[in-house]
Amino acid sequence: MINRKNGNVEYPVNSEAPAQPLVITGGRVIDPINDIDGIYNIILDNGKVKAVCTDIPSEYFDVEILNAEGMWVLPGLVDMHVHLREPGREDKETIATGTQAAAAGGFTAVACMPNTNPVLDEESKIRYVIQRGEGCPCRIYPIGAITKSLEGEELTPFGEMVKTGAKAVSDDGKSVAKSNVMRNALNYSKSFNIPVICHSEESTLSYKGHMNEGLISTELGIRGIPVIAEDIAVSRDLLLAEYTGARVHIAHVSTAGSVRLIREAKSRGVKVTAETCPHYFTLTDKDVGMYDTNKKMNPPLRTDIDREAVIAGLADGTIDVVASDHAPHVSEEKDVEFDAAAFGVVGLETSLGVVLTALVHKGILTPAQMVERMSIAPNKILGLNGGTLKAGSVADITIVNPSVKWTVDLDGFFSKSRNTAFMGMELEGAAAYTILDGKVVYWRN
Amino acid sequence: MKLQIQHLLGLEGVSREDINLILDTADNFYGVLQRDIKVVPTLRGKTIVNLFYENSTRTRISFELAEKRLSANPLNFAASTSSASKGETLRDTIQNIEAMKIDMVVVRHSSAGVPYFLTKCTDAVIVNAGDGLHEHPTQALLDMMTIRQKLGRLEGLKVAIIGDIFHSRVARSNAWGMKTMGMDVVLCGPPTLLPQHPESLGVPVTDNVDEALEGADVVMLLRIQLERQSSAVFPSIREYRDRYGVDLDRLSKLKKDVVIMHPGPVNRGVELASNVADSGNSVILDQVTNGVAVRMAVLYLLGGGE
Numbered sequence: 001m002i003n004r005k006n007g008n009v010e011y012p013v014n015s016e017a018p019a020q021p022l023v024i025t026g027g028r029v030i031d032p033i034n035d036i037d038g039i040y041n042i043i044l045d046n047g048k049v050k051a052v053c054t055d056i057p058s059e060y061f062d063v064e065i066l067n068a069e070g071m072w073v074l075p076g077l078v079d080m081h082v083h084l085r086e087p088g089r090e091d092k093e094t095i096a097t098g099t100q101a102a103a104a105g106g107f108t109a110v111a112c113m114p115n116t117n118p119v120l121d122e123e124s125k126i127r128y129v130i131q132r133g134e135g136c137p138c139r140i141y142p143i144g145a146i147t148k149s150l151e152g153e154e155l156t157p158f159g160e161m162v163k164t165g166a167k168a169v170s171d172d173g174k175s176v177a178k179s180n181v182m183r184n185a186l187n188y189s190k191s192f193n194i195p196v197i198c199h200s201e202e203s204t205l206s207y208k209g210h211m212n213e214g215l216i217s218t219e220l221g222i223r224g225i226p227v228i229a230e231d232i233a234v235s236r237d238l239l240l241a242e243y244t245g246a247r248v249h250i251a252h253v254s255t256a257g258s259v260r261l262i263r264e265a266k267s268r269g270v271k272v273t274a275e276t277c278p279h280y281f282t283l284t285d286k287d288v289g290m291y292d293t294n295k296k297m298n299p300p301l302r303t304d305i306d307r308e309a310v311i312a313g314l315a316d317g318t319i320d321v322v323a324s325d326h327a328p329h330v331s332e333e334k335d336v337e338f339d340a341a342a343f344g345v346v347g348l349e350t351s352l353g354v355v356l357t358a359l360v361h362k363g364i365l366t367p368a369q370m371v372e373r374m375s376i377a378p379n380k381i382l383g384l385n386g387g388t389l390k391a392g393s394v395a396d397i398t399i400v401n402p403s404v405k406w407t408v409d410l411d412g413f414f415s416k417s418r419n420t421a422f423m424g425m426e427l428e429g430a431a432a433y434t435i436l437d438g439k440v441v442y443w444r445n
Numbered sequence: 446m447k448l449q450i451q452h453l454l455g456l457e458g459v460s461r462e463d464i465n466l467i468l469d470t471a472d473n474f475y476g477v478l479q480r481d482i483k484v485v486p487t488l489r490g491k492t493i494v495n496l497f498y499e500n501s502t503r504t505r506i507s508f509e510l511a512e513k514r515l516s517a518n519p520l521n522f523a524a525s526t527s528s529a530s531k532g533e534t535l536r537d538t539i540q541n542i543e544a545m546k547i548d549m550v551v552v553r554h555s556s557a558g559v560p561y562f563l564t565k566c567t568d569a570v571i572v573n574a575g576d577g578l579h580e581h582p583t584q585a586l587l588d589m590m591t592i593r594q595k596l597g598r599l600e601g602l603k604v605a606i607i608g609d610i611f612h613s614r615v616a617r618s619n620a621w622g623m624k625t626m627g628m629d630v631v632l633c634g635p636p637t638l639l640p641q642h643p644e645s646l647g648v649p650v651t652d653n654v655d656e657a658l659e660g661a662d663v664v665m666l667l668r669i670q671l672e673r674q675s676s677a678v679f680p681s682i683r684e685y686r687d688r689y690g691v692d693l694d695r696l697s698k699l700k701k702d703v704v705i706m707h708p709g710p711v712n713r714g715v716e717l718a719s720n721v722a723d724s725g726n727s728v729i730l731d732q733v734t735n736g737v738a739v740r741m742a743v744l745y746l747l748g749g750g751e
Binding site for chain 2: 213214215216217218219220221222223224226290291332335336337338339340
């Protein structure tokens with residue numbers, strides 16, 4: 001079990017020991033798939049959900065009780081877009097520290113991107129990540145590369161990688177530039193019913209850019225990444241998905257144009273799902289301020305028009321998922337001149353708090369819609385079994401304290417890296433307990 | 446008199462009082478430069494590092510001369526690389542230099558925001574000698590000094606800046622500085638060399654050269670980089686010269702006493718015809734002379750000289 005305040009990280013979690021029965025009492029259980037939203041008890045036994053009920057059966061009178069009064073009890077949250085940096089850049093993050101950060105952020109599962117070193121572009125590397133994830137406080141589902149070494153030329157063995165446990169493919173970090181290669185990837189993916197996750201970026205337009213192209217980039221003298229670099233690539237990927245009939249998932253949507261294109265494609269029946277990240281619905285290019293490299297990511301922070309469109313897309317379901325794009329970097333890659341700074345921010349430990357503060361407490365998403373965006377949809381897209389508290393399902397549960405107020409502070413992070421865009425931000429709501437396989441793996445003091 | 450600013454990072458946001466104080470002080474140093482002995486003891490004992498990450502001959506020489514004429518000790522540091530992956534980080538470099546006990550840093554770098562970044566790394570006074578596409582404040586100050594010298598005032602004058610606006614930190618610093626001084630600035634160039642979102646510069650932007658030149662008291666041409674032809678920015682030198690270059694024919698349609706400026710180096714026969722560059726309207730060499738005086742003023746005022 002890991003815990004923020006006293007720092008007693010017990011790792012690896014002893015996965016061999018059987019889960020003891022546990023009764024979670026008095027919490028507001030929000031389980032949209034089973035049409036449940038109310039005050040219930042949940043009984044966990046043998047790592048599974050035994051029942052969601054108002055009474056406690058007599059055989060559970062003596063088991064351990066977790067009082068969840070005033071809290072929300074949710075199916076375990078899933079962050080389907082994280083970079084755990086292992087193998088290759090264990091100085092930034094490891095699968096161990098990344099999954100601790102995930103558990104502390106309320107996530108019971110993450111899907112990790114393949115742009116490691118070496119790239120996750122064959123079966124043995126997928127197997128390595130899965131093995132490294134054993135005993136970690138959060139499930140880890142690898143995403144395989146679309147093309148070998150992310151070079152955009154030759155397809156990777158989707159079939160072997162999926163058989164080993166990959167749940168999707170992506171060349172995240174860049175687009176597959178050649179449309180014919182992307183077309184083949186989409187067609188080939190259909191045999192495995194996996195989504196192709198698109199980092200949609202027309203690189204000839206974003207070339208040498210370091211922030212959103214707009215008034216602020218003009219003022220700061222930074223070369224811009226225009227919104228059309230994303231819109232054009234999203235447009236292409238949607239058209240290819242429509243033509244091939246394959247499933248695409250548009251990663252980290254940041255522009256009003258992308259939201260519009262995806263909404264329109266969905267209305268035509270294109271098999272598209274989409275995600276955005278907490279920074280795109282809370283921050284804009286103005287927050288770059290005086291060359292703040294912790295506000296530098298790709299795609300970049302956009303304008304208020306885009307931010308509002310992303311919020312509208314989350315509200316109406318055009319955007320299915322909130323994912324963090326957790327991208328840890330060491331300080332020497334961020335504490336440098338803006339142009340030389342690495343793209344990306346950490347997000348696992350702030351994502352839930354930001355969603356609660358900026359979306360749920362503001363009435364943009366209901367708590368049930370938050371569960372959709374952070375649990376049900378990513379489970380469905382990746383073909384996982386979670387997202388439900390139905391009797392018999394695996395007891396992966398996130399218990400949220402929706403009202404706890406806290407300030408984002410680097411000292412509290414389990415992640416190895418410190419490059420947050422939300423430093424000093426006051427948030428309302430956080431994970432109180434994270435339960436994996438019926439065992440409490442994280443609790444917040 | 447003291448400046449409100451502690452560093453010269455750019456002209457955006459710098460007050461009219463500060464700009465006037467720098468220009469007045471520069472006028473005094475201009476007097477010093479006319480003497481036989483062009484040296485004053487005001488910064489004696491101060492060490493100034495010229496940290497140049499980009500090639501520059503004239504700006505570096507101008508700063509170095511200004512430092513020597515203030516009796517400071519210049520130290521030249523030329524570096525060819527900036528990225529952390531290729532060597533020492535900028536923070537480490539500046540802190541190593543600072544550890545040798547220096548007072549001021551004059552910095553030129555290809556990345557915008559580096560002068561600001563350095564103020565977070567060191568206690569030394571920072572002077573921006575050009576940062577990426579962002580600002581080149583001493584160039585704009587010497588331009589304003591030169592205009593004031595020739596036309597006796599700044600307020601109300603119309604200035605047309607013509608050329609590669611997108612890549613020009615000179616155009617940005619002038620736009621902000623001249624606007625503060627009540628001048629009427631227009632930026633002009635082919636649409637491919639204008640910022641896509643220029644409104645934050647606070648001055649009008651046009652691709653119509655005749656409109657820009659209409660009623661201009663000052664015309665500033667910017668160097669056009671000939672290699673931009675190959676990146677599909679403009680089709681040919683001939684077409685650029687024809688549409689945006691200033692030759693005698695265009696000069697004849699301007700005010701008689703129009704001031705022709707260029708931050709250098711000039712592509713003769715491209716943005717500026719030779720006979721215009723060498724005409725009585727051209728103040729290009731005055732700009733170079735004034736550059737030393739303005740840099741003396743900036744270093745003196747920021748360096749706490751006496």
